[in-house]
Amino acid sequence: xxxxxxxYFWLDAFLIFWYRIPDNxxxxxxxxxAALSFFVTVIxxxxxxxxxxxxxxxxxxxxxxxxxxxxxxxxxxAVKDKASYTSCNKMANDAFGRYFFAQxxxxxxxxxxxxxxxxxxxxxxxxxxxFIPFRIPKIGNTVTPILVFILMYILIRILAHxxxxxxxxxxKPSSLFDRSxxxxxxxxxxxxxxxxKPDPKGT
Amino acid sequence: MTQSTKSFIVxxxxxxxxxxxxxxxxxxxxxxxxxxxxxxxxxxxxxxxxPKAAPGYLGIPGGPNVNHIVxxxxxxxxxxxxxxxxxxGGIMAGVGHISIYGLGSYAGSFRETSPVLNxxxxxxxxxxxxxxxxxxxxxxxxxxxKMGRLVVPLGIALAIGSMGGSYLVPLLTAxxxxxxxxxxxxGLFVLLLGCWMLYETTPTGAAKKKAAxxxxxxxxxxxxxxxxxxxxxxRDLGVKIVEFSVSRVRFTFYGVEFNFNPLFPVLGGFVIAxxxxxxGVGGGFLLVPFLTSVSGLPMxxxxxxxxxxxxxGMITSIFSYIQQGTIVHWSLIGLEMAxxxxxxxxxxxxxxxxxxxxxxxxxxxLAFVVGINYVTKSFFGFAILGR
Numbered sequence: 032x033x034x035x036x037x038x039y040f041w042l043d044a045f046l047i048f049w050y051r052i053p054d055n056x057x058x059x060x061x062x063x064x065a066a067l068s069f070f071v072t073v074i075x076x077x078x079x080x081x082x083x084x085x086x087x088x089x090x091x092x093x094x095x096x097x098x099x100x101x102x103x104x105x106x107x108x109a110v111k112d113k114a115s116y117t118s119c120n121k122m123a124n125d126a127f128g129r130y131f132f133a134q135x136x137x138x139x140x141x142x143x144x145x146x147x148x149x150x151x152x153x154x155x156x157x158x159x160x161x162f163i164p165f166r167i168p169k170i171g172n173t174v175t176p177i178l179v180f181i182l183m184y185i186l187i188r189i190l191a192h193x194x195x196x197x198x199x200x201x202x203k204p205s206s207l208f209d210r211s212x213x214x215x216x217x218x219x220x221x222x223x224x225x226x227x228k229p230d231p232k233g234t
Numbered sequence: 235m236t237q238s239t240k241s242f243i244v245x246x247x248x249x250x251x252x253x254x255x256x257x258x259x260x261x262x263x264x265x266x267x268x269x270x271x272x273x274x275x276x277x278x279x280x281x282x283x284x285p286k287a288a289p290g291y292l293g294i295p296g297g298p299n300v301n302h303i304v305x306x307x308x309x310x311x312x313x314x315x316x317x318x319x320x321x322x323g324g325i326m327a328g329v330g331h332i333s334i335y336g337l338g339s340y341a342g343s344f345r346e347t348s349p350v351l352n353x354x355x356x357x358x359x360x361x362x363x364x365x366x367x368x369x370x371x372x373x374x375x376x377x378x379x380k381m382g383r384l385v386v387p388l389g390i391a392l393a394i395g396s397m398g399g400s401y402l403v404p405l406l407t408a409x410x411x412x413x414x415x416x417x418x419x420x421g422l423f424v425l426l427l428g429c430w431m432l433y434e435t436t437p438t439g440a441a442k443k444k445a446a447x448x449x450x451x452x453x454x455x456x457x458x459x460x461x462x463x464x465x466x467x468x469r470d471l472g473v474k475i476v477e478f479s480v481s482r483v484r485f486t487f488y489g490v491e492f493n494f495n496p497l498f499p500v501l502g503g504f505v506i507a508x509x510x511x512x513x514g515v516g517g518g519f520l521l522v523p524f525l526t527s528v529s530g531l532p533m534x535x536x537x538x539x540x541x542x543x544x545x546x547g548m549i550t551s552i553f554s555y556i557q558q559g560t561i562v563h564w565s566l567i568g569l570e571m572a573x574x575x576x577x578x579x580x581x582x583x584x585x586x587x588x589x590x591x592x593x594x595x596x597x598x599x600l601a602f603v604v605g606i607n608y609v610t611k612s613f614f615g616f617a618i619l620g621r
Binding site: 082 | 313323365447452553563567572575578579581582
């Protein structure tokens, strides 16, 4: 038996344990899927954190470029210079495109364990379907266990969020977006232009 | 995400899950794949299935066993593109599924003998592509919402169109598109993208970009000299709707007038999501420029809004495919996602050694080779590179 198969058997025994705790099969499915979602969420926190900390400087550079161009466009609108606004906005969009796609690849890090969980679910509950009380045209009145997992995963991610900072307390959790340095240029929004004037030193 | 939105989502999901004890799990006695395998001639020849053969892709006896190392390395390349170039990542993920892993020729072998199996494998590739791109874009999109940059009416208009396109395409085409046709349209899309990239490098195409950069630089200089923002006219602050009708929205943004047709975002959302769903790509790279040019909104609003529309479209499309029984090779997707993460981390460290222009030329060549190869193979019956 190769190492991958051994790992799979161990994982299967561990994961199915949670599904078998209650006697009621439906309750068992919900409990097991909740446990699976929790494990997937926690592993995802660590993989995302590791990926984000490894690419911090590159992302900061792209973000700086995006914010700088965007702020310039906001300043142009503030002085009613439509032509400059359009140009700066175009440049900001180009910069944002690069920033967004740089994160797209890294976004996968947070969800890395999800397809493996889905693969296990599909293998284990391949022939199971759940009936729903209404009918969707062409789709019918059944949903797959995958839908239950995805709903549960979203729920667990939201509910378990406060735990994230505690688990990753050794270092400040690296979020791909939340991170900001003290001397970093702040992205101007509509409200920044209301009442307060754009910072001329912003760019 | 605001506290009330969060509570709404939590309560909604809890309600849905609490209802599940009232329903009972059932066993489905047949599924698309089993049916398709049953309809395929038994044997060891081309286009036949030998039930005694070891299970391969999707558990099909005798199906190709995708080499894990190759799949991982190809995904590293996809991740590298995401982090250095952007838009081409989804396309390259598709090329991997079709050509590198050999799924294209495998599906094609059933063209005559088992059209149903041919289409089941085609759908699996389409949804795998979209899943790979969608899952990766999900987190970055959600984080963008947290920044509160969403124009709600515009987002809803886009989302309506986007959901329509993403729901209708799988509904109308799942199980009906042969691999040959899919590969042809995929190639056509890549070819068009290649033409666009080539146009952007021509003096005419580059002129607009150059002009925008020059105008932005000039304005930046003026702002530095004049101490920007000193003369903001406080009478015209924020967005003010001047005119609102079915065909025209006119608004002033800090006193500067803009207008757009509200039907455009619905239509644009629909078309872009339909194309994205059919080909199996994200569509985000099409939506952001579309939205900016249609509405003239600042980047920080249009980007968040389009991210929202992409997300809604993607989720609708993936669910639509899965609910219709499309089988996905999840472990392969997981492996590919791991590769994408590695590629995205490596990208920034290596891209500084490659000039932007060289990268652009590389991708134009790739787009033309892949595009022409797929189009000629599907529509004219011959391929330059064989697969």
